[in-house]
Amino acid sequence: MTAFPLPPAMRRALDLAAVAAEAGEVPVGAVITLDGEIIAEARNAMRGTLDPTAHAEIVAIRHAATRLGRSRLDGCTLWVSLEPCAMCAAAIALARLDALRFAAPDPKGGGVDHGARIFAQPTCHHRPDVLGGIGEDEAAGQLKAFFQQRRRTNEKGATREGDAPISC
Numbered sequence: 001m002t003a004f005p006l007p008p009a010m011r012r013a014l015d016l017a018a019v020a021a022e023a024g025e026v027p028v029g030a031v032i033t034l035d036g037e038i039i040a041e042a043r044n045a046m047r048g049t050l051d052p053t054a055h056a057e058i059v060a061i062r063h064a065a066t067r068l069g070r071s072r073l074d075g076c077t078l079w080v081s082l083e084p085c086a087m088c089a090a091a092i093a094l095a096r097l098d099a100l101r102f103a104a105p106d107p108k109g110g111g112v113d114h115g116a117r118i119f120a121q122p123t124c125h126h127r128p129d130v131l132g133g134i135g136e137d138e139a140a141g142q143l144k145a146f147f148q149q150r151r152r153t154n155e156k157g158a159t160r161e162g163d164a165p166i167s168c
């Protein structure tokens with residue numbers, strides 16, 4: 001259990017992840033803050049929008065850029081309930097976000113501390129300040145419950161459409 005209250009932004013990201021799960025999406029939520037204020041938020045929407053790139057982080061980055069009227073999100077922090085994948089990590093670098101805060105690590109699909117380790121590559125020209133593990137227990141519990149439920153559904157002979165080999 002987390003010993004301290006979660007930062008409000010991560011609290012909101014975890015709540016958005018729960019909303020995603022209710023909609024049948026892999027539970028990932030993301031929030032972007034500027035000067036401590038939430039300026040954009042999103043949750044996974046790949047199945048609902050038929051867009052394989054509609055990861056919570058990507059959608060939140062688009063909303064924040066639109067709201068601020070600029071393509072670079074200098075000064076902003078992205079809070080997300082799961083370690084970003086390689087695509088989202090690259091988008092975070094392109095958006096010039098100051099900082100990334102994530103909850104659960106993702107050894108299978110992550111691209112920050114695992115896999116491609118995007119920010120460690122010489123081709124990455126912007127490295128945000130990164131801190132993981134904030135609210136990790138709750139985020140990991142959401143993902144575990146989601147995939148257990150999906151497996152139960154599949155065992156009952158329901159459609160296997162949307163089975164995801166990775167967790168984000």
Ligand SMILES: [Zn+2]
Pocket residue numbers: 055057084085086087088089168
């Ligand atoms: Zn992603």
